Amino acid sequence: MTAVPPDGAGARDVLRAVRRAVEGAGPAVLLGAADPVQVPAGTAAVVTTSGSTGYPKSVLLSRSALTASAFATRDRIGEGAWLLALPAAYVAGLQVLVRSLMAGREPAVLEGRFSPSAFTAATRLMASSRGGDRIPTYTSLVPTQLIRLVEAAEQAGGADVRDALRSFEAILIGGQALPEPVHARAAALGARVVRTYGASETAGGCVYDGVPLDGVRMRIESGELQLAGPTLADGYLGDPERTDAAFARDDDGLRWYRTGDAAEISSGRLRVHGRLDNVIVSGGVNVSLDRVERIVRGLPGLAEAVVVGVPDDEWGEASVVVFAGDDDDDDGDDGALLRAVRDAVGAELGAPARPSRVRRVDALPTLSSGKPDRVALRHLAAG
Incomplete structure (x- = not known):
């Protein structure tokens, strides 16, 4: 089968392509690359990114991995309306779209450059109710975005930004570690922050506040965190050697993703120390x-x-x-x-x-x- 890029560069264009791919009515969606590619059957999305090291990789995500992640997130934090404030071509933004589709709701989209004022305006447009009850809202951000929102909310005249932060049932933070002082400042403003851990290879965040989502398993091997479960990617497009190196099978045939992160698990809770390399x-x-x-x-x-x-x-x-x-x-x-x-x-x-x-x-x-x-x-x- 073929994976093709969306018909346009906007978030709504990506949403239409993701809907067709997840529902099985269209080809797999190719994100981060321009030319169509052949992919294995069952692939719903290919997330192509250079990452922070500059080494390009194209991660193969099946429909089952994407939806398993979306449903596990729903079971952990609840269901409602989502605001897309991240690039739709990256896995965290992609999952906002998939969660919205699984909930049967169109996501709100923050168009253009991110800013506290743009975030606040997009948040206002989300307010809605059903049967007299307010529909819970959610969003996903990277730490830099949250830092800017917290700084704006703490300033004189920042009441609108504070109200926007408080309005979300949960704000997922991933992509990199969130400094504890920032987390504390956000909590003091009334923001309900959930720190997530994951990667494109796990269909996005799969560990929330140190606790794995339902179905996700964790282990430490030689100091390295490894993850297993239904959200794992099928591997890397056109790179079987790298796939074999990153995804190992144990004696029972269970696939584990080698994260490359140093970590420890205590009383079932994960603490990540950083990259081994x-x-x-x-x-x-x-x-x-x-x-x-x-x-x-x-x-x-x-x-x-x-x-x-x-x-x-x-x-x-x-x-x-x-x-x-x-x-x-x-x-x-x-x-x-x-x-x-x-x-x-x-x-x-x-x-x-x-x-x-x-x-x-x-x-x-x-x-x-x-x-x-x-x-x-x-x-x-x-x-």
């Missing part, structure tokens, strides 16, 4: 940049900072904190900021993990999914 060796000591970044993002003004590794003449490798800020800011004392960063990281992870410097930029480069472009950030940090 996002590690530098500084002075002979292995340093997890994800752990460093988690600490850095807890400091004032650094909620969106990114920590990357660069070559270092003295230590072999070192980490650099890259953050967006105005060079003309009177409070922009990068020396004091670096001392605060090094003190915080050193206190929790030890001296070898302390970043060597901070780098202030006008704006952090991002991928179209909203995630940081770490390839570009490494070039900035090394420059």
